[in-house]
Amino acid sequence: MHSPSLSASARHSRFSDFVSFKYRMNYHGVMRRKQKAVFRIIAKSRVNRLFSLAGEVASADLRLADLYVGRALKVAQKFNIQLTSAQKRLYCKHCHSFMLPSVSARIRLQHGKVVYFCKRCRHMMRIPYIKPRTEN
Numbered sequence: 612m613h614s615p616s617l618s619a620s621a622r623h624s625r626f627s628d629f630v631s632f633k634y635r636m637n638y639h640g641v642m643r644r645k646q647k648a649v650f651r652i653i654a655k656s657r658v659n660r661l662f663s664l665a666g667e668v669a670s671a672d673l674r675l676a677d678l679y680v681g682r683a684l685k686v687a688q689k690f691n692i693q694l695t696s697a698q699k700r701l702y703c704k705h706c707h708s709f710m711l712p713s714v715s716a717r718i719r720l721q722h723g724k725v726v727y728f729c730k731r732c733r734h735m736m737r738i739p740y741i742k743p744r745t746e747n
Contacts, residue, residue: 650690654686654687654689654692655690655692657683657686658686658687658694658698661680661682661686662683662698662701664679665677665679665709669709673709673715677709679709680707680708680709681707700727700736703727703731703734703736705732706732708731708732714730715729715730716728716730720740724737724738724740725737725739725740
């Protein structure tokens, strides 16, 4: 397991160096501030890439698109990243499946709202819209 020639404090310092290097955290398990900011930037680009991949793949393989959306949501949750309003409309909040219009989702306009209907779990998402004013 460990080399008997090392003292307990030396083994501990080698272990903490390994943990600090591998997981980018300090001894207490907290990410360093600068590294946390870098990780958030990387995570944000990964979330964007996963949503774009889901959109590209959705027409061919809907399961793979669902997998991409699930991973994007996990990354966003882990690094506390807010999704854009366009990304929020791409998946069902109830079953986390990718909503492809006319295949896995139905989109309608009803009473001043855009209604997204998930065909998998039959969940509705209503988003209000503002009608443009007509000048008299």
